Amino acid sequence: MAGTDRSKEPVLGGPVVVLVEPQLGENIGTSARAMLNGGLTELRLVRPRDGWPNAKATAAAAGADAVIEGARLFDSTAAAIADCRRVYATTARRRDMIKPVLSPARAASEIHAASTADKRCAVLFGPERRGLTNDDVALSDAAIEVDLNPAFRSLNLAQAVLLVSYEWYRASRSVTHFALPIGTTRPATKAELLGFFEHLEGELDRCGFLQVKEKRPTMVRNIRNMFQRANLTEQEVRTLRGIVTGLSVHGPAALAKQESGDLPE
Amino acid sequence: MAGTDRSKEPVLGGPVVVLVEPQLGENIGTSARAMLNGGLTELRLVRPRDGWPNAKATAAAAGADAVIEGARLFDSTAAAIADCRRVYATTARRRDMIKPVLSPARAASEIHAASTADKRCAVLFGPERRGLTNDDVALSDAAIEVDLNPAFRSLNLAQAVLLVSYEWYRASRSVTHFALPIGTTRPATKAELLGFFEHLEGELDRCGFLQVKEKRPTMVRNIRNMFQRANLTEQEVRTLRGIVTGLSVHGPAALAKQESGDLPE
Numbered sequence: 001m002a003g004t005d006r007s008k009e010p011v012l013g014g015p016v017v018v019l020v021e022p023q024l025g026e027n028i029g030t031s032a033r034a035m036l037n038g039g040l041t042e043l044r045l046v047r048p049r050d051g052w053p054n055a056k057a058t059a060a061a062a063g064a065d066a067v068i069e070g071a072r073l074f075d076s077t078a079a080a081i082a083d084c085r086r087v088y089a090t091t092a093r094r095r096d097m098i099k100p101v102l103s104p105a106r107a108a109s110e111i112h113a114a115s116t117a118d119k120r121c122a123v124l125f126g127p128e129r130r131g132l133t134n135d136d137v138a139l140s141d142a143a144i145e146v147d148l149n150p151a152f153r154s155l156n157l158a159q160a161v162l163l164v165s166y167e168w169y170r171a172s173r174s175v176t177h178f179a180l181p182i183g184t185t186r187p188a189t190k191a192e193l194l195g196f197f198e199h200l201e202g203e204l205d206r207c208g209f210l211q212v213k214e215k216r217p218t219m220v221r222n223i224r225n226m227f228q229r230a231n232l233t234e235q236e237v238r239t240l241r242g243i244v245t246g247l248s249v250h251g252p253a254a255l256a257k258q259e260s261g262d263l264p265e
Numbered sequence: 266m267a268g269t270d271r272s273k274e275p276v277l278g279g280p281v282v283v284l285v286e287p288q289l290g291e292n293i294g295t296s297a298r299a300m301l302n303g304g305l306t307e308l309r310l311v312r313p314r315d316g317w318p319n320a321k322a323t324a325a326a327a328g329a330d331a332v333i334e335g336a337r338l339f340d341s342t343a344a345a346i347a348d349c350r351r352v353y354a355t356t357a358r359r360r361d362m363i364k365p366v367l368s369p370a371r372a373a374s375e376i377h378a379a380s381t382a383d384k385r386c387a388v389l390f391g392p393e394r395r396g397l398t399n400d401d402v403a404l405s406d407a408a409i410e411v412d413l414n415p416a417f418r419s420l421n422l423a424q425a426v427l428l429v430s431y432e433w434y435r436a437s438r439s440v441t442h443f444a445l446p447i448g449t450t451r452p453a454t455k456a457e458l459l460g461f462f463e464h465l466e467g468e469l470d471r472c473g474f475l476q477v478k479e480k481r482p483t484m485v486r487n488i489r490n491m492f493q494r495a496n497l498t499e500q501e502v503r504t505l506r507g508i509v510t511g512l513s514v515h516g517p518a519a520l521a522k523q524e525s526g527d528l529p530e
Contacts, residue, residue, distance in 0.1 A: 037413045039416075101444040178368075180366070185363075
């Protein structure tokens with residue numbers, strides 16, 4: 001799903017992402033791309049297996065070039081996190097350690113609350129397959145564990161980075177969970193909607209659709225509720241009135257044909 | 266991050282995942298893997314470019330074989346969703362349509378509330394790069410849009426599937442956002458903690474660390490607060506008492522040396 005709007009600024013103040021002994025350059029590139037999706041820009045690498053810089057990393061970054069170009073290289077995990085105040089270790093399995101285990105959402109919310117210019121946070125990711133060593137986990141304040149299907153938990157490096165950066169982005173701003181974009185038109189006023197209802201019901205009375213007197217109030221309420229739920233715009237109300245007008249000229253004749261078993265032409 | 270526990274059952278009742286005109290077999294495989302991470306198992310394919318079955322899909326599924334083997338093939342999007350009651354279209358850009366736009370979290374929570382045996386929901390994913398056609402979007406009840414960095418939004422197919430299945434998994438059960446696993450030991454009682462505090466403070470009084478009378482209450486409170494924050498276990502309290510006992514025999518001598526500028530041996 002590509003949908004980049006380059007006119008907007010990235011989010012600032014996110015955690016440093018530390019990849020410890022990453023093996024494949026491709027995975028460093030796709031991780032950089034995953035980071036930038038969530039507005040994370042600061043990448044640190046501890047002893048990448050194939051050296052640095054790595055052309056495959058740049059190729060796989062697919063546009064997240066600035067993250068790759070700004071990546072810093074370190075000899076040890078301890079050196080990579082030396083300037084950070086709080087460090088999280090991503091882990092897929094429980095270690096024999098007494099250390100808080102947080103969801104990515106909870107960690108992101110903590111990091112958001114804690115991050116300031118002089119209080120950097122970092123998230124550690126271990127090498128493909130093996131994961132972080134216990135010594136690296138012991139360097140961190142808390143572990144991050146993604147809650148996934150216990151019968152099949154299989155994330156690659158970039159996907160783990162994506163879930164952390166996605167949650168960081170969610171925590172760092174107020175996410176819109178629901179929107180109904182209506183373009184240049186505007187929501188219909190209740191007067192416009194009522195005008196449509198009265199128009200429609202008048203035509204339905206005329207054609208005999210509402211002729212059973214004791215059923216009429218319920219039928220009218222059901223029809224009104226149905227159109228209420230559609231959150232109609234002013235334009236759509238006009239369209240519907242056009243439809244009712246268009247149909248109603250031939251309405252009674254078509255209805256009579258249907259009742260006698262013929263389909264309207 | 267691999268951490269599969271095969272003894273546990275997958276979650277049931279998730280939405281159908283419909284991949285419309287997927288191009289690469291690899292992406293079908295990685296999408297199946299992404300689905301199963303979130304407990305989603307029902308995959309439908311609309312006109313996959315390279316035919317079906319596809320050996321590359323199976324290879325890339327990395328263990329999500331049952332999802333691939335159970336995948337069903339359809340000629341059209343309409344046919345693929347015919348038995349579904351509610352359909353969501355994943356989109357990266359706003360279309361010129363008046364249709365609700367939901368976050369993956371909001372969509373997952375709706376699906377969780379709506380899904381029953383006779384009320385299936387489906388989530389549509391378009392082909393790599395191009396995304397869903399407007400006609401496919403118009404077949405759906407709502408769009409799902411992932412809120413990501415507006416300056417760089419670049420998810421591949423499997424990552425988009427992962428975020429939807431991750432949110433479905435989150436919505437379908439009560440996620441643990443914080444845990445402090447302590448193995449076979451137990452949290453210390455307050456009596457044990459207080460016993461340790463008194464032991465420590467007794468030794469600190471004895472060695473002269475707390476000798477400035479007006480500072481003593483604040484220092485004691487600070488020390489107690491520091492150890493309170495650590496959520497100590499019974500075992501750790503015993504370890505700390507051992508440390509205090511071990512240190513205190515040589516305590517006064519070491520402290521005297523430090524004050525005179527010598528380091529303790």
